[in-house]
Amino acid sequence: MFFASDNWAGAHPAINERLSKESTRFAAAYGTSDLDRSIEQRFNEIFEKEVAVFFVATGTAANSLSLASIARPGGLTFCHTEAHVIEDECGAPDFFSGMRMVGVEGPAGKMLPENLLERIARYPQDAVHHGRAAAVTMTQATEVGTIYTLDEIDTISKIAKDNGLPLHMDGARFANALVSLGCTPAEMTWKRGVDVLSFGGTKNGCWCAEAIVFFDPQLAKDFAFLRKRTAQLFSKSRFIAAQFEAYLKDDLWLGLASHANAMAERLRVGFGSLNSARLAWDTESNEVFAVLPKASAKAATEQGARFYDWLEPRDMPEKVGKDEALIRMVTSFATTEEDVDQFLSICASA
Amino acid sequence: MFFASDNWAGAHPAINERLSKESTRFAAAYGTSDLDRSIEQRFNEIFEKEVAVFFVATGTAANSLSLASIARPGGLTFCHTEAHVIEDECGAPDFFSGMRMVGVEGPAGKMLPENLLERIARYPQDAVHHGRAAAVTMTQATEVGTIYTLDEIDTISKIAKDNGLPLHMDGARFANALVSLGCTPAEMTWKRGVDVLSFGGTKNGCWCAEAIVFFDPQLAKDFAFLRKRTAQLFSKSRFIAAQFEAYLKDDLWLGLASHANAMAERLRVGFGSLNSARLAWDTESNEVFAVLPKASAKAATEQGARFYDWLEPRDMPEKVGKDEALIRMVTSFATTEEDVDQFLSICASA
Amino acid sequence: MFFASDNWAGAHPAINERLSKESTRFAAAYGTSDLDRSIEQRFNEIFEKEVAVFFVATGTAANSLSLASIARPGGLTFCHTEAHVIEDECGAPDFFSGMRMVGVEGPAGKMLPENLLERIARYPQDAVHHGRAAAVTMTQATEVGTIYTLDEIDTISKIAKDNGLPLHMDGARFANALVSLGCTPAEMTWKRGVDVLSFGGTKNGCWCAEAIVFFDPQLAKDFAFLRKRTAQLFSKSRFIAAQFEAYLKDDLWLGLASHANAMAERLRVGFGSLNSARLAWDTESNEVFAVLPKASAKAATEQGARFYDWLEPRDMPEKVGKDEALIRMVTSFATTEEDVDQFLSICASA
Amino acid sequence: MFFASDNWAGAHPAINERLSKESTRFAAAYGTSDLDRSIEQRFNEIFEKEVAVFFVATGTAANSLSLASIARPGGLTFCHTEAHVIEDECGAPDFFSGMRMVGVEGPAGKMLPENLLERIARYPQDAVHHGRAAAVTMTQATEVGTIYTLDEIDTISKIAKDNGLPLHMDGARFANALVSLGCTPAEMTWKRGVDVLSFGGTKNGCWCAEAIVFFDPQLAKDFAFLRKRTAQLFSKSRFIAAQFEAYLKDDLWLGLASHANAMAERLRVGFGSLNSARLAWDTESNEVFAVLPKASAKAATEQGARFYDWLEPRDMPEKVGKDEALIRMVTSFATTEEDVDQFLSICASA
The missing domain is CATH 3.40.640.10 (Type I PLP-dependent aspartate aminotransferase-like (Major domain))
Incomplete structure (x- = not known):
């Protein structure tokens, strides 16, 4: 992950x-x-x-x-x-x-x-x-x-x-x-x-x-x-x-990018089905910025997931709550569906 | 070469x-x-x-x-x-x-x-x-x-x-x-x-x-x-x-360098046995600067050898003659004895 | 002026x-x-x-x-x-x-x-x-x-x-x-x-x-x-x-600065007594930023006054009107009371 | 001086x-x-x-x-x-x-x-x-x-x-x-x-x-x-x-430069009449580079003259001797004949 x-x-x-x-x-x-x-x-x-x-x-x-x-x-x-x-x-x-x-x-x-x-x-x-x-x-x-x-x-x-x-x-x-x-x-x-x-x-x-x-x-x-x-x-x-x-x-390069984007899309869809998460911006390429309960982020980290906390920008339409984390997730040619699903599953459980 | x-x-x-x-x-x-x-x-x-x-x-x-x-x-x-x-x-x-x-x-x-x-x-x-x-x-x-x-x-x-x-x-x-x-x-x-x-x-x-x-x-x-x-x-x-x-x-690195130096030494020795060539400086690592008849340099180039003509420095003890070329040859881990010997053989013939 | x-x-x-x-x-x-x-x-x-x-x-x-x-x-x-x-x-x-x-x-x-x-x-x-x-x-x-x-x-x-x-x-x-x-x-x-x-x-x-x-x-x-x-x-x-x-x-330098500041203060007071003008910021040294009717600014310019139009900053509490100009006036050791009074008098008339 | x-x-x-x-x-x-x-x-x-x-x-x-x-x-x-x-x-x-x-x-x-x-x-x-x-x-x-x-x-x-x-x-x-x-x-x-x-x-x-x-x-x-x-x-x-x-x-500028050059020329001529001094380079503008006995340079300094010792360049045709100094003298619009003559006189005496 x-x-x-x-x-x-x-x-x-x-x-x-x-x-x-x-x-x-x-x-x-x-x-x-x-x-x-x-x-x-x-x-x-x-x-x-x-x-x-x-x-x-x-x-x-x-x-x-x-x-x-x-x-x-x-x-x-x-x-x-x-x-x-x-x-x-x-x-x-x-x-x-x-x-x-x-x-x-x-x-x-x-x-x-x-x-x-x-x-x-x-x-x-x-x-x-x-x-x-x-x-x-x-x-x-x-x-x-x-x-x-x-x-x-x-x-x-x-x-x-x-x-x-x-x-x-x-x-x-x-x-x-x-x-x-x-x-x-x-x-x-x-x-x-x-x-x-x-x-x-x-x-x-x-x-x-x-x-x-x-x-x-x-x-x-x-x-x-x-x-x-x-x-x-x-x-x-x-x-x-x-x-x-x-x-x-x-067209190897296009295939690799398509895969990365698809993995981001899979994340986006997954977050959409969770009540506890929302997206900070539209997911249009291979980056997903999600607002999650801090507990979810922590659980994912503990189980090996790696991602960055992101500085909340001034123009966020909906503010990040006290118990929430704004995180950046980037997918790549090497990201697997299993990685994505495991992450989402942790969030669903947390 | x-x-x-x-x-x-x-x-x-x-x-x-x-x-x-x-x-x-x-x-x-x-x-x-x-x-x-x-x-x-x-x-x-x-x-x-x-x-x-x-x-x-x-x-x-x-x-x-x-x-x-x-x-x-x-x-x-x-x-x-x-x-x-x-x-x-x-x-x-x-x-x-x-x-x-x-x-x-x-x-x-x-x-x-x-x-x-x-x-x-x-x-x-x-x-x-x-x-x-x-x-x-x-x-x-x-x-x-x-x-x-x-x-x-x-x-x-x-x-x-x-x-x-x-x-x-x-x-x-x-x-x-x-x-x-x-x-x-x-x-x-x-x-x-x-x-x-x-x-x-x-x-x-x-x-x-x-x-x-x-x-x-x-x-x-x-x-x-x-x-x-x-x-x-x-x-x-x-x-x-x-x-x-x-x-x-x-010690891979030392082995590679030793090989390169040995190839330069082989060149040096080879030039020493030719009447027509001399060295501009001592060969102490993997570079050989030779003064050759232009005809030799030309023949080698025509047979595929690659090397650089070198600008004659002011302090050359023995000037480069009109019909001579000062060339730089650099050996590497990938230089073979065959390359060296072929080059010397061309010089010997030219 | x-x-x-x-x-x-x-x-x-x-x-x-x-x-x-x-x-x-x-x-x-x-x-x-x-x-x-x-x-x-x-x-x-x-x-x-x-x-x-x-x-x-x-x-x-x-x-x-x-x-x-x-x-x-x-x-x-x-x-x-x-x-x-x-x-x-x-x-x-x-x-x-x-x-x-x-x-x-x-x-x-x-x-x-x-x-x-x-x-x-x-x-x-x-x-x-x-x-x-x-x-x-x-x-x-x-x-x-x-x-x-x-x-x-x-x-x-x-x-x-x-x-x-x-x-x-x-x-x-x-x-x-x-x-x-x-x-x-x-x-x-x-x-x-x-x-x-x-x-x-x-x-x-x-x-x-x-x-x-x-x-x-x-x-x-x-x-x-x-x-x-x-x-x-x-x-x-x-x-x-x-x-x-x-x-x-x-203390020449302090005297010169005091004079310049006093001339700015004289401008500030003068603008205060005009209904048509207001100050963009407090006048605390030798610069006065005034919002004037464009007609006043134009009249002053025509009579020889020199000053700069100033770009309206984003955080102006009271916006500059369509018929108004935001101008910067700087006084110096060489500014005279006559210059100040003449400028104010033009504004009062315009 | x-x-x-x-x-x-x-x-x-x-x-x-x-x-x-x-x-x-x-x-x-x-x-x-x-x-x-x-x-x-x-x-x-x-x-x-x-x-x-x-x-x-x-x-x-x-x-x-x-x-x-x-x-x-x-x-x-x-x-x-x-x-x-x-x-x-x-x-x-x-x-x-x-x-x-x-x-x-x-x-x-x-x-x-x-x-x-x-x-x-x-x-x-x-x-x-x-x-x-x-x-x-x-x-x-x-x-x-x-x-x-x-x-x-x-x-x-x-x-x-x-x-x-x-x-x-x-x-x-x-x-x-x-x-x-x-x-x-x-x-x-x-x-x-x-x-x-x-x-x-x-x-x-x-x-x-x-x-x-x-x-x-x-x-x-x-x-x-x-x-x-x-x-x-x-x-x-x-x-x-x-x-x-x-x-x-x-043409003030030309007059000032002419004067400075003339003062340098006066120095040059003066040095020429001294057996003990020679010029390092021709005097062609307002700078004079003289080789003098160290004693002369010292005497001049002690009597208030100011000039710079100069680093001997590699290509000096006639080397500067052990008891000699190579000095640079620069004249200007403000240099007087008296300054020049006093300096030369010190050199003549030393």
């Missing part, structure tokens, strides 16, 4: 097998091998467009270097108030990009368009003292597991474009969002105006596979230097490429 | 097997798992001392964050003029540490003690304009494959200590140096006054395993934040730990 | 005269002259304590370097949501200190203690992902011209101390706050737990005189390097010292 | 008078006043071209922000090994620009063109590991008081242009160089290919007046943000403008 995070899971056998195969040969280092090249081609296919792709070590690196590549001196990046870039990356986005992250409020982990507009308006292009609006970043799926619909992406994107701001998408859980929406990668990104994407594979079955995808390769012209200067260029880069090869082959 | 770099090799089967095993289970993320902990213990044993160990993504990260952890505002770090930190890391050490790298000359990739002394003397502790001496870093094995003897480390270390400067060792090829000297890890490091070590596993059989070792854990007190802020904290950190577990088990 | 800002004023004659005198002689550069030394002594007297004093070029530099001197890797600085450091310095505090500014809400420009407590609690000392609480900065007088009482400073200071955080005070308008409270410099700073102070002279009659005062000289041990590295060390530093000498002589 | 540096002098009476006049009025802050604007026009006239001009607080800021404005990620800036940007600014150029300074050797403070070429060739535009050539900076007059001839500037400039690198000139002693060459400001700068200039007034009679001049205003498009973010935007900016107005009026 490991629901603490999808990054507690291991690696999928197919990915593991591909890594093993890769380990037996020699190849050029620093991202210049034939395999590195072929994966770049694979990304072109997946996104139906010529893109520029670069591997980095972590999701934090993907976000921070994405923002660095579109940064402007004195620039501000707008993100949701609870976004990973502002609250969970220890200032790496600021350090790498030289920009300040400006929180934009909105319910259920999503920036409210009117709030975004209002914030951008405070930082016009000649605002030497305040700093100037320079980029917008949105998280898909969000920190609380919700999903921007395609229309909502359009709206955010239009605001960004109207203000001359590039749009970044933090896709640490890109696949989970994609299968939830049931659209193509292109439809969820560049066709809606996304300029740069953090494309995460680690949480969905790789052990370390994060990429930055530039939909306008021109934006990537300095990227090789930005990456090296932040110590993010792997010498044996092809081992990242190998993971992506297996991950993207025969 | 892949002699371009030791990072062109894949990963050793034992390491690969350990990774496969790790992939099947769940475990806590971000370096907090039981496995991460047990590897820290393993480092204590290897270094015969309680150390603080942290994994990072690349050798550049290891060096840059090592220096960041001992940095002082307005500080200068002294390194050899051809050191990786000054010439091959695209300014990452400067960016992460805020310090300037100051080159110290010396033959065969090693800082000459009198030059180091002279440079340090130029930057006393109150030199607000010039900047102040803040750290010394030495590379073991060096960029040209030579080794500081234990006495030479003592000499450098004494200069550093006399001037109140912490000493860092770039051990991207630590194992190769260690087996070359035939001493213990402790004898090559903290027993000689090394304070922080970049401990590299990637070039010697791992696919991605770099660690920073602090011999005084107090130096590491801010390290967790420095690492996260530079996007170097792996979520599935335990896959690094797993590599190190296999790498350090039953 | 120049009410745009106190930095639109020139320089006081006494300061000007002292500068002229200074211009005729030779003296050691970079802050090492006898005059520089004697001013440091003067600060000791004023603050009744041995302090460390350093001059910098701008108020932004004073704040940014103050924070840099108390920064910790991955650190967060708590400030009011509208503080200069977060909204008006184009990211200089973040760039110089490497820290992120975290806004704390509170009415009338002052952090509400419970909000500060709540924010600090979110960032404990082991919060590698979120970043850790590292400093608190308060602005005295605030951005909207209000003043923290001595008790309020105590409260903020206690929260900081309880959490092990150093406390910085942005005193761009230090003198205005001081004469408003009627206490001594010591009572408003270190006796309440302030560790570092940005001591501004520019807005109060100097043309360029900003200092950083460390109440614990130990905090300043790296400061000379931080300052030089940010290009803030004047070669002819003694011309700053000369300004401070005249500024601090015979 | 103050020969320690030209920044030990005070301010010229005309400049002082202009400052006094400025102090009595109100004007818009942050560089937006009528006076700020009019000085920008004055720079256009002086340089016979529409330029973009920005004031900053120090010469270090002028250099560092000039380089920041032309920086590229992973970029390297080439400068003389003894240049101010690499040896005397505590890393500010690196910090502000994110670039590494690479020393280029050459006699008498000037980069040797062949050395510059060789260094640039080591860092081609795709050198992700080494970093890429990004800018060239030359100091005019140099750190040892010599002057690049117009032809020499052409040569350096051509190398820069051939390699696609912008050219910066550190003109901390611009006026001294200009009158030495007897050419126009345009001829010494943009007509030879200089793109950005640090234009110094402080060492030549202002108390604080440093400007950055962009000969292609397009290069300055982000400059306002770069400057604010480094805390270099003066609120009462017009006091810098006022100094420049007086400085540039009726």
Whole structure:
């Protein structure tokens, strides 16, 4: 019953097998091998467009270097108030990009368009003292597991474009969002105006596979230097490429995400049938935020379940009671129905 | 015949097997798992001392964050003029540490003690304009494959200590140096006054395993934040730990390095028996720098050999002739005697 | 009728005269002259304590370097949501200190203690992902011209101390706050737990005189390097010292601030007698925020008055009407009663 | 006998008078006043071209922000090994620009063109590991008081242009160089290919007046943000403008520099008539580097003379003897013939 995070899971056998195969040969280092090249081609296919792709070590690196590549001196990046870039990356986005992250409020982990507009308006292009609006970043799926619909992406994107701001998408859980929406990668990104994407594979079955995808390769012209200067260029880069090869082959990645989402849905349905639990937000991908009796949470923990207590946000419609706990549960490719059912059964008994 | 770099090799089967095993289970993320902990213990044993160990993504990260952890505002770090930190890391050490790298000359990739002394003397502790001496870093094995003897480390270390400067060792090829000297890890490091070590596993059989070792854990007190802020904290950190577990088990790492060194020695001996070739520097670890007829280099390349042309340094005792090439050949755990012999045979024929 | 800002004023004659005198002689550069030394002594007297004093070029530099001197890797600085450091310095505090500014809400420009407590609690000392609480900065007088009482400073200071955080005070308008409270410099700073102070002279009659005062000289041990590295060390530093000498002589600075405050009070009283105007916040120093009919503001502008339209904050108790303008008026040592009365008379007529 | 540096002098009476006049009025802050604007026009006239001009607080800021404005990620800036940007600014150029300074050797403070070429060739535009050539900076007059001839500037400039690198000139002693060459400001700068200039007034009679001049205003498009973010935007900016107005009026600046140079020439001639002294480098502007008997230097010091001992450079053609001192003497607008003659007389007697 490991629901603490999808990054507690291991690696999928197919990915593991591909890594093993890769380990037996020699190849050029620093991202210049034939395999590195072929994966770049694979990304072109997946996104139906010529893109520029670069591997980095972590999701934090993907976000921070994405923002660095579109940064402007004195620039501000707008993100949701609870976004990973502002609250969970220890200032790496600021350090790498030289920009300040400006929180934009909105319910259920999503920036409210009117709030975004209002914030951008405070930082016009000649605002030497305040700093100037320079980029917008949105998280898909969000920190609380919700999903921007395609229309909502359009709206955010239009605001960004109207203000001359590039749009970044933090896709640490890109696949989970994609299968939830049931659209193509292109439809969820560049066709809606996304300029740069953090494309995460680690949480969905790789052990370390994060990429930055530039939909306008021109934006990537300095990227090789930005990456090296932040110590993010792997010498044996092809081992990242190998993971992506297996991950993207025969839609493995979509299958893994679908499974994770289904396990979250199973949790959601299970909680729905319990009188004692309710959901803090809609379950739209592979995260479930439940409000439970503390006794249930305790019982589950004692029987081996792992999950995180979550800080109650200010805008919770129904407050968390004194005897209740707000917990986050994350499912992954490796979550089993048995895990889910056991957890629910504990809650039902407690 | 892949002699371009030791990072062109894949990963050793034992390491690969350990990774496969790790992939099947769940475990806590971000370096907090039981496995991460047990590897820290393993480092204590290897270094015969309680150390603080942290994994990072690349050798550049290891060096840059090592220096960041001992940095002082307005500080200068002294390194050899051809050191990786000054010439091959695209300014990452400067960016992460805020310090300037100051080159110290010396033959065969090693800082000459009198030059180091002279440079340090130029930057006393109150030199607000010039900047102040803040750290010394030495590379073991060096960029040209030579080794500081234990006495030479003592000499450098004494200069550093006399001037109140912490000493860092770039051990991207630590194992190769260690087996070359035939001493213990402790004898090559903290027993000689090394304070922080970049401990590299990637070039010697791992696919991605770099660690920073602090011999005084107090130096590491801010390290967790420095690492996260530079996007170097792996979520599935335990896959690094797993590599190190296999790498350090039953002295595998020493065996791999011994093999690589032996292959370099075989090259050296082979070149010695050719009239047409000579060595630019002594072969002391797993790198061979040979001056060959251009015709030989060309013939080898045409038959599939891979190696790098090397920029002739100013202090070459015997100049490289017009019809000659200075090449760098690096051997690894995966280099075979057949590769070596085939290369030598081509040279003999050309 | 120049009410745009106190930095639109020139320089006081006494300061000007002292500068002229200074211009005729030779003296050691970079802050090492006898005059520089004697001013440091003067600060000791004023603050009744041995302090460390350093001059910098701008108020932004004073704040940014103050924070840099108390920064910790991955650190967060708590400030009011509208503080200069977060909204008006184009990211200089973040760039110089490497820290992120975290806004704390509170009415009338002052952090509400419970909000500060709540924010600090979110960032404990082991919060590698979120970043850790590292400093608190308060602005005295605030951005909207209000003043923290001595008790309020105590409260903020206690929260900081309880959490092990150093406390910085942005005193761009230090003198205005001081004469408003009627206490001594010591009572408003270190006796309440302030560790570092940005001591501004520019807005109060100097043309360029900003200092950083460390109440614990130990905090300043790296400061000379931080300052030089940010290009803030004047070669002819003694011309700053000369300004401070005249500024601090015979309580000139207190007299200038008293005058400015009195002019603001005259405005406040004048607005009080107008039916058409009201104040957005209490007038406690040299800033008046008035809500006027747009017609009045327009008439004043047409007759030569200068002031800034102010962005209506979210927490305005009484909203600004459609036909109203929220304006900021700042008085200075150079503001005359005639200017004030003329402005009020225009408003009365309009 | 103050020969320690030209920044030990005070301010010229005309400049002082202009400052006094400025102090009595109100004007818009942050560089937006009528006076700020009019000085920008004055720079256009002086340089016979529409330029973009920005004031900053120090010469270090002028250099560092000039380089920041032309920086590229992973970029390297080439400068003389003894240049101010690499040896005397505590890393500010690196910090502000994110670039590494690479020393280029050459006699008498000037980069040797062949050395510059060789260094640039080591860092081609795709050198992700080494970093890429990004800018060239030359100091005019140099750190040892010599002057690049117009032809020499052409040569350096051509190398820069051939390699696609912008050219910066550190003109901390611009006026001294200009009158030495007897050419126009345009001829010494943009007509030879200089793109950005640090234009110094402080060492030549202002108390604080440093400007950055962009000969292609397009290069300055982000400059306002770069400057604010480094805390270099003066609120009462017009006091810098006022100094420049007086400085540039009726060729005052050229007269002051001519005087300083003449005083250096007087020293040179004086030393020439002494058997006991010789010059380390030609005296071409307002700096004289003399090798004297230690006894003479000691006698002068005892009688009140101030100057700096200079570190003997490696390439001194004639070594400094055991009983000799290499000293630097800098003259300024405020140096008198009496000072010079008294110094020489002491040397003659000692």
